[in-house]
Amino acid sequence: MKVVPSPIPDVFLIEPQVFGDSRGFFFESYNQRSFSEKIGVEVNFVQDNHSRSSKNVLRGLHYQIEQAQGKLVRVVSGEIFDVAVDIRKSSPTFGQWVGYLLNAENKKQLWVPAGFAHGFLVVSEVAEVLYKATDYYAPQHERSILWNDRDLAIAWPLDSEPILSAKDIAGQPFKDAEVYP
Template structure:
């Protein structure tokens, strides 16, 4: 799985850019290899659950995290484009309260590694986005928490042209000073 690892402004959040084989038939790339991931992205993680989501344009989800049994996530977009965000909630970290965002799409085939201790969310930029999230621990609803996506203290530059579609837990997040952190 020859891929390029691109480091973001937060050391532990990484972008995996695959090597894509392209010919007259179409394209091919390895989207995941556990051994390669361990050697090049992060050691000590095994993925136990895949989640598949399909959302329409302008939907915003997040910023979600699991306070107990925190989850590491490898986020990939199969169809469309999202602006994906990772927010550091590790109080001991020098980047605590900081965020990083990237455009992840089916056109660039990038993946975003979001380690445990981070909240994540994304805004759909295409008509439809099909997102795959590979997780290091199972989703447990009672442990889930949400940080307010538009908290002025965090000040995420979402770059939206209109008010997003936000429902469910994403609409009821707390501000950074009030949320439980690691």
Template sequence: MKVLETDIPGVLIVEPVVHGDKRGWFMETWHQQRYVEAGIPASFVQDNMALSSHGILRGLHLQHPWSQGKLVQVIMGEVFDVAVDVRRGSPHFGRWVGVILSGDNRRQLWVPPGFAHGYVVTSNQAIFSYKCTELYHPETDLSIRWDDEDIGIDWPIVGKPSLSDKDAEALMLKDIPEQRLPEYLP
């Protein structure tokens, strides 16, 4: 597998090795030893999958405490996936990384704990899959506005996306009390 660093240390793009022939293809989506050596922790406790249609935007989500690291990928379709550093005290606070993930490019993105995460579907439909390092704790769930001007994500969409009620009512990052955000630990 090939691991690509991004502009924010710790956020990684993984390009698994794909073996194919006339019958189709095969790839490993998780191999504990290889991923740990690449800087991705070995302890995943929950797997999730979502089906969404074009223009649906999910995020920006995080939970604190019990921050989740997420290894994300698209099984079918295409999304623009985003990780935002929201760790108070981080030298990269408020910066984001975005990458196209698709069933065709088979890339994965490692979103470390302490980052907000979101994606928008750019194909007709997409099946999105992700592994989490922590269980979901709804009482600590938090959403940040997808269009927060201080973050300035360049979403590849025209007009307003389709949002859940929770995401439509999300706060701007600057309006979230500091204690609700994870702390940067160098």
């Protein structure tokens, strides 16, 4: 696998080595030893999540203030614009974001470490997203930052109004959000 650093330290775009021929393809989507060596951090994934969403569904920006989750995100069908926002108050990149197109064709993955809010927008007709998490879902600790917060100014590639959950509509402005130290 090839690890591409992002403009924010600790967030990485991962490009797996894909072996393809007339029969199809094969690639190793996760290898703990390679991941730890190339990312430079030991992680223990405890939960896998799978979502299916329609075009213009925007999920996020989510995080857990306790039981913070690192996430390894990939798309197995369709395409998303995947975003990580640094919400570590002591970080030199606090309040900055990165976004990447992940899709079933490019097979790229995004490593979003604990201490970041995460969200994605479905840009294809449908997308199925898989992500591994380093801690268990804890709804009592879950928080949401407004997807369209002016201070963050995320350049979502929208072609119409996004489809949001009630939780995401009620997200906090970044300046009022509970963040990590």
